[in-house]
Amino acid sequence: MKQKRCIRLRLLLCSLLTGAAAAFPLSAEEWQSHAVIREAARQHILSQWRSEPAAEITVLPAEIDRRLRLAQCTQPLESFSPSSVSSGAKQTVGIRCHGTQNWTLYVAVRVEVSKPVLVAEHRLERGRVLSATDFRLEKRMVSELHRGYIENPANALGSKLKQTLKRGDVLAPGALKRPPAVKRGSQVTILGRTGGIEVRMAGKALSDGARGERIKVKNSSSNRQIEATVIDHGIVEVVL
Template identity: 35%
Template sequence: MRRLSAVSVVTSFRSYISALMGAIAALAFAASANAGVQSLDSIQAAAEQFVRSSLPEKSPKHFITAGNLDPRLRLDQCASPLEAFSQGTGLNTGRMTIGVRCPSAAPWTIYVPVTVEAEVSVLVLRRPLARRSRVELADVEPQVRRMPGRASIFVNDVATLQGHRLKRSLPVGTALTVDMLQPDVLVRRGQQVTLIAANGSVQIRAQGQALTEGAVDERVRVQNVSSLKVVEGVVESDGVVRVGL
């Protein structure tokens, strides 16, 4: 075996030391560069906490996840606690955008995508239903699912279905949400209705013809068939409209 000369050993040792010192210098530079940079994890955590704090105290289990931020992002370390806020929309949906800002002397703002899922008991369609169908007890079954959005948007009580129809056709397996339902139309355009006007113990009834349609508690326009006067009232029940005197 060939022996290394003293010169070769010294040269190799110096090269090793030089490479080691270069690596240490690079690490020191990176640490120095990142010392005044706000961590992306802290920004994501602020966005998640904001959404979590907006949930009711006694709510089903929610899963809140902030989206990834560009790893090249370099924001100055904030000297004050981060502030999160919403744009006023999307808080009931599965996807939203939350703003996170630094309120210190060198302010900055960034917007973080956040997804929300809920583990809920929800009524699921056992068969496809057409638009404007009533949803009967036999049409649904309860299931526990992990769903996008807040728990409050899902229907889990069959009583909620009473007096409502579907806004649109839905396939089998659909988890019902409140925005899929609409109240039954109790007064239709052209329908003969009973007008009721009350003042204390005095109640007056008259016959009218509906000019617009509406569900319970909605306002409709009706023409009195005797006086031909057009009045506006509130749908009280099927074919009954209450008006003011």
């Protein structure tokens, strides 16, 4: 009984793999080339990295089951990124045909991305304030750096290490405490923008804050406390 059931399941699987295209007898020349589908998936991933010429990208689409037969698309194949997919080393690309016979296939791809990132030039002790001699740019496989990485040396200079790093360790954003661009008690300029209008007000910082951090400040005119984002030394921004 079990053997018969397994045979039925295998036959059902084969019929599902061939899909609706199998309902229409086609010659070998009329089946869509798997190589073309895989290349469309590869080009889709590569197109997402064109703005980063320093990156070296290797895209490895998975092999497609040889039993899967799809009708030759009469229109150019369309590629897309499915919603809620990973942007890491393992991704999925959708390939869609809007032709005489419509079909959609999802192709698994492995993405290997190498680019210059900051690494420790020598052993760096916790609490050290980084200078330009403490790190260097080195190409690494960033698709495997799950803790993140830093590309611009300016984003590390002056930062304090939260942990000890060995020579060659990648500098991750979470391992650095950025220097404050605004210090508690200092006078700041509060920049407000709304509808293309820019307003500047004097204020006082109620806590330290690095670029990009939100802190509380006091408006010197109204004495009202507001929350603002540090955008530069002595400058914070609020949305009016």
